[in-house]
Amino acid sequence: MEIFPAIDILDGKAVRLTRGDYNQSEVFAQNPVEVLKAFKEKGAANLHVVDLDGARDGTLANFPTIEALAKEGGVFIQVGGGIRDEDRIKKYLDLGAGRVILGTVAVTNFDFAAKMAARYKGKIAVGVDAKGGLAATEGWKNVTQINSFEFCARLAGAGINTVIYTDIATDGAMAGTNLGAFERLKEIKDLNVIASGGISSEEEIKTLRDMGVYGAILGKALYKGKIDLGRAVRIGKGEL
Numbered sequence: 001m002e003i004f005p006a007i008d009i010l011d012g013k014a015v016r017l018t019r020g021d022y023n024q025s026e027v028f029a030q031n032p033v034e035v036l037k038a039f040k041e042k043g044a045a046n047l048h049v050v051d052l053d054g055a056r057d058g059t060l061a062n063f064p065t066i067e068a069l070a071k072e073g074g075v076f077i078q079v080g081g082g083i084r085d086e087d088r089i090k091k092y093l094d095l096g097a098g099r100v101i102l103g104t105v106a107v108t109n110f111d112f113a114a115k116m117a118a119r120y121k122g123k124i125a126v127g128v129d130a131k132g133g134l135a136a137t138e139g140w141k142n143v144t145q146i147n148s149f150e151f152c153a154r155l156a157g158a159g160i161n162t163v164i165y166t167d168i169a170t171d172g173a174m175a176g177t178n179l180g181a182f183e184r185l186k187e188i189k190d191l192n193v194i195a196s197g198g199i200s201s202e203e204e205i206k207t208l209r210d211m212g213v214y215g216a217i218l219g220k221a222l223y224k225g226k227i228d229l230g231r232a233v234r235i236g237k238g239e240l
């Protein structure tokens with residue numbers, strides 16, 4: 001299983017939110033590049049980056065910071081947050097991102113997401129953020145009436161084979177992730193599921209790995225020292 005340590009960027013800084021609430025943000029580093037360097041020293045091969053400003057208001061305010069992370073290199077980078085047109089997809093791929101994550105636009109313009117997945121094969125993922133089993137948009141501000149599990153199945157059917165699924169209720173809460181959701185998602189054919197939201201113990205990582213989940217995103221538990229990234233990477237590889 002692939003381990004994706006996360007850097008969420010707000011105002012150019014590495015932060016973590018609690019349950020997607022921008023009013024509950026905690027700054028962990030002024031310079032996200034230094035965070036990436038520390039991740040690499042722990043053996044990270046991947047990085048999950050979210051532009052929180054972009055997710056909220058669609059700006060490119062954090063583009064220079066993400067560019068600096070890409071230039072640091074040494075990891076596979078997937079980036080999301082406010083990516084709602086092809087121009088921005090190209091910008092991030094041209095930076096060297098290995099995968100671009102579509103969020104709100106995949107819900108509001110499904111045909112566009114499917115078209116981009118066909119055009120940029122293997123380089124498009126969709127972030128499905130769920131609250132009470134319903135898909136949320138606009139940086140988690142708006143909850144739709146779309147069943148998140150049915151939506152993931154629809155994505156797989158359209159050729160979008162990687163989904164980052166986040167349960168908003170558990171994200172950043174340090175109280176464990178929604179393992180039941182990932183059990184359900186694993187039943188969807190031809191879908192690589194990346195688990196996100198509240199993973200806070202080695203046991204959870206092992207459970208997700210043994211479940212056959214493709215990847216796991218680690219955020220606040222790393223920053224708070226609850227999970228050691230080096231050990232998490234080894235667990236993902238089946239070494240622990």
